[in-house]
Every structure is written in C-alpha cells, then in structure tokens.
Amino acid sequence: MAYSRGNSHSDILSGFGQGLPLDQEDLVDENTILVQRTLRSGQSIRYNGNVVVLGDVNPGAEISAAGNVIVMGALRGVVHAGAGGDEKAVVLAFKLQPTQLRISNHITRPPDNETPDADHPEMARIRDGVVTIEVFQTGLNDRAGVGK
Amino acid sequence: MGEVFVITSGKGGVGKTTTTANIGTGLASAGKKVVLVDADIGLRNLDVVLGLENRIVFDIVDVTSGNCRLRQALIKDKRLEGLHLLPAAQTKDKTAVSPDQMRTLCTELKKEFDYVVIDCPAGIEQGFRNAIAGADKAIVVTTPEVSAVRDADRIIGLLEAAELRDPKLIINRIRPKMVRQGDMMSIEDIIDILAVDLIGVIPEDEMIVITTNRGEPVVLDQHSRSGQAYRNINRRILGEEVPMMSMEEDGFFKKLRKIIGLN
Ligand SMILES: Nc1ncnc2c1ncn2[C@@H]1O[C@H](COP(=O)(O)OP(=O)(O)OP(=O)(O)O)[C@@H](O)[C@H]1O
C-alpha cells in the first residue's frame, strides 16, 4: 500500500509541538554505524542498530536496520527501519524518494501517481498504525549540546 | 609509460565497442600510439568495427597462454599508423584469461603504447573482472534508459570496490527532442544518480550504424554529429578543456562548432 505525505507544512511543523513530539536525541545512539559513501545499485547494508549514510542510497541499493535510518542525501533505494519489529523506528532523508519503504512490518511504496521532488528533509514514521511522511525540522541550530 | 583505460557498462549493447573503436581511432589520429584490446572473448567484434577481421592470425588467448609472442598477435590498423588491435578469441570463453594474466598483459602493453583501451564485455561476471584487472582508469558508457543507468551504477560500485575510482561517464544515444518532451532521461537526471564526471554525450545517429557496417569508425567522419561528439571526448582525454554541449537548444552542434572554431 502507498504511504501518504503529510498535510501542509505549517500543519506538520506545528504538529511537532503537539501530540507526538520526536526526541531527536534518540535518533542515533551508541549503536549506530556511519556509512561514509553512496550506496550504489546492488550494494546493501544490514545492521542491528541505527544506520547513518553520508551520501545517497541509489535505486537498486538496500538498507535494513533494526533501528532508525538517516540518509544525508537522496534515498531512492529500498529501506527498512525497525527491521526487528520496532514500531517507533523512523526513516529520515534529505530527499526521501524510496523505491519501497518499510518500518517494522509495514511495507509501503510511494503513490503511483506521485513524482516526489522533495527539496527538504523528510521523515517517515508510523502514526496511528500508518506510515506517514512529514517535513523534518532539524532544530539543530537552536539546540545546545549537539554532538555530545 | 602509457595509460590503460577500460570501457565498460554493465548492460549490453549500449555502445562499448563503438566507443572503444572511436576513442582508439581518435587518439591515434591525434598522433598517439594506441592499442585496443578486445576483452569480449567469445563475442569478438571490435575487429569487425575496425574492418580488420580478415587480418587476425593470433588472439589474446594465444598471447596469455604462450602460443605466440605479444608482437605477433598485434594487428596494425589499415588507416592509422599508431593504431593496433589485440583481438579477442572467438572460439574460447571468458575464463580463458585470468585477472593476473590481464595485469601482466597490460603492464607489457603500457611500456610500448601511450594508450591501452580495453573493450569490456557486458555483465559483472568473470569477463568484467578480467577486463578491469589491469586498468588505470575506467570509462562507463550508459544510454538514457533507467535500466542502463541502474547497471552503470552497479558497475561504478564494483569499480570502486576494485580501487578504480572516479570513472568518467559517456551518455550514448541521447535524443534531444525526446529529452525536451520529457520522454527520455536528461543528462541532469543521469548525473544526479550516478554522481560521476561526464566526459561526453553522443547523440543517437544513424551514421554510427553506417560507419560501423563499413568498418570505419565515425570519429573519422568530419560531418556527422556523433563523430564530432567522439572527437570532443578524445580531446578531453588528451587534457583539453572542451565545453560540454547543451542539449537544450536545437542546432546545438552548430553552436558547438562555432565555440571550438570548426566549420
Ligand atoms: N549513438 C548511436 N546511434 C545509433 N546507433 C548506435 C549508437 N551507439 C551504438 N549504436 C549501435 O548500437 C549497437 C550496439 O553498439 P555496441 O556494439 O558498440 O555496444 P556494446 O556495448 O559493445 O554491446 P555488447 O554489450 O554486445 O558488447 C551497434 O549496432 C551500434 O551500431
């Protein structure tokens, strides 16, 4: 089934202040690997923790992580966060255009009619049992103690 | 000491052999000593594209297995003084040469030639691994199709794993009109995914088919658009700065000729 992109920006941004705040400190913990290259077609990463990619994940590449997946580039391949069943896992990318996106045991893909041209970071997570894409606000600038 | 280029793609039929023949011929007509190595063992056709098929006596497998000396297997081109071909074997398969033998062969050839250009077989199996084993640099050929770009991406990953970094990209068979209409991937779309340096764009051109059948690489044809595109690539290989043609405008080749002062 296709995932849905969140409503309007302002709506989502204000959404962060409301019901479901995301603790950004929890995005990556000590059980995190850093992949310092682009994953090209045919390459894959499987990790029992969080995965951070400093590059793109191209079509035909795959990432599977027990925890969160963060891509500091374009995510166009197949991604699975919370692969061990963690429903709180998120997928975050500067350009979120996955071939297929899985969180825990939810399998989704972009709507067929959508040609996403995301030019801002977006985040996928499960909300009310449905995988939802939201604009991601880093808030890094006004946060003390980043990079602890 | 010469340089070894491998021309590779992943997907079959995208223009590796055509590119090998045109780069080799172009560099040789610029006065360089060039040898083309057909590493597509079992599906020999570089000799046909160069019109040299009837001169083959020994082939690459004869050389690596010690049946003849390297010099005996090298065929001189009929047009260009500095151009030579080491043909593939037609009757053997891709396991007939090993990566180590290929490395030794390339080391030998580099001593004598300015450029060694290797025509790689399609695929990612043994034939590919042999062809890249002795290479210093790689040129990846793709067409503006999703499947070809996907395979080029896979190949670039495998080249990186084999320590062949920063490959150059050739986009072949582009049709400006289709790109404009949004029916074909654009150069920007392709670079966005592959993130490597573009060294040239070859338009779809029936002159390629005509010249290939004549055994006379299109780069020697002064009037064709594809010949011009290959000449630009060769000048870039030789270290010249040649502006990349813009696919946006009609008649961009005309404009290009003006820029580089031809015609
Ligand atoms: N720019 C072009 N315009 C028109 N035809 C082309 C162009 N480039 C290549 N061709 C044609 O496409 C066919 C395949 O080209 P070529 O043999 O060079 O590909 P290849 O990558 O070496 O194939 P293989 O994987 O089988 O070795 C040939 O018939 C060639 O003439």
Ligand SMILES: [Mg+2]
């Ligand atoms: Mg070929």
